[in-house]
Amino acid sequence: MTPIYDLHCHSFYSDGILSPNDLVSRAKAHNVSYLALTDHDTTQGIAVAQKAAKDEGIDLIPGIEFSTQWYGRGIHIVGLNIDLDAESLINGVAKQENSREQRARAIAERLAAKGYDGAYEGAQKYSGSELLGRPHFAKYLVEIGAVKSVAQAFKRYLGAGKVGDVKQMWPDFDEVIGWIKGAGGVAVLAHPDKYDMTRTKLRLLTADFAEAGGEAIEVISGKQKAGLAADMQRIADMFGLHSSCGSDFHSPGQPWQELGAFEAMPKNARPVWEFWST
Template sequence: MASTAPEKTPAARPWLTAEALAGQIDLHCHSSASDGILSPAALVSRAKSSGVTLLALTDHDTVAGIAEAREEADRQGLALMPGIELTARWGRRVVHIVGLNVDCEATALQSAIAVRDDLRQARAVQIAERLEKRGFSGAYEGASALANGAVIGRPHFARWMVDAGHVSDTAKAFKRYLGAGKIGDVIVPWPELAETLASIRASGGASVLAHPLKYGLTRTRLQALLTDFKRAGGDAVELVCGQQNPVQTREIQSLVARVDAASGVDGNVERPLLASLGSDFHQPDQSWRALGSVRLPAGVEPVWGLWRGQGTDR
């Protein structure tokens, strides 16, 4: 079975302070470096004003916003954890893996990002070609302008379609053209789950299965995903993601407990899957995933327990 221990550990963790851990924690959000609306600096400022004390910037398949976010976090007095959300493949399903406390310069992480950059660029070209054939002229140029140097994603196409007057909002863009089974749903051969977790581990980070309830899986299939995730070296599960019904949170806890029990945790054979949380913030007008709006339930072991006692105070 794959080890869950990070192979490389960054020397300093200035974000890991008692004050930061005692406050409001948000370990999943996006800036304009990927498909978010706010710049990394503006996002950090908004997090600070929302009461967040520890924030992880986890842009899709990039760490390009970390430096700007760190500079603003230092200015604001907010603890920032470097992170990323890597796209991966589990069978025929696309899943997202959050990497926390990663070394942004690590060769393994940079290689993983480069692979996904190429895949995303090829997908963007295909999406644009399909939209052009449906009469949406200028799709690639429009999405590229909105991406503003970031790798183009479907949300950029959705925003362009709104700006161009083709649809009234981004939800309709996905429902009609970009969502599953639509013309903009281009199949991408993303790196496999185990490979993705290995990249994060080799970069000194911890792997978190993001928003497990958003994959549309039956509970049996979700348990299978959790099992494979743990066997591949996964560290934690996003127990709470944005506004979430407490019943749903308990369902995830129950599935995680089953996976832990089946893998011998009760006999102290290996560490249980830990708990993470995040708003999955993308833009200010989405109240259901506002920065700082998430809380872990009592009695769970948080993912930051991996590094407790190993930080450096500012």
């Protein structure tokens, strides 16, 4: 049987639902052979996932999904086969965590100015092992009766243009690519079709990504419309990039992002795993 590589998924250490153990078990049930855990800006779940993967007979690729920006637009870059002890990675994760912390504090201060004191501590109750973000503040606002639902919390206080809409200032992606490569990893442009760009702008993004040292793009991200993988492969070929694939799994009940449940990569693709399997 042809091995299945799923090189993009999330656990409850970022915005996923499952524990690393349950994530690996689900991957095994869906016949995934090689799994990369790529939580947002953290590697906390990898050690647990590696142990579970060994027990399940799956190869676990250490990964991460860094938040970054390109001309003010939020872009995600996946790092694959990274050295978790590399100084560049540790420093990069710390910088991202500090950025998220400052944003959370700013949101709490703005909500306090509206009369909702204790929002930071209140939101923490809902974050668990996740990084603190607006959904947790929304749940706190529901808890204290400020709003009736999470949707209403975003509509009144946390959505675009509202008091709690604090913009995140992520590093430019040449810096992030440097963190990944400094950790011996491969930098992958995540889900390029999901940035809602024209093909001209997407080519400009990919050109800058390649020039900054990026080495691959996800030609497949979950279940896609017919022909999209071939389209993304043409862009990869245009800039001499390798190709990656992944479900971008977050939780059960989302069949369009189920682990391992996506089409095979185009036949002419140069798979990203060539970097570590040769």
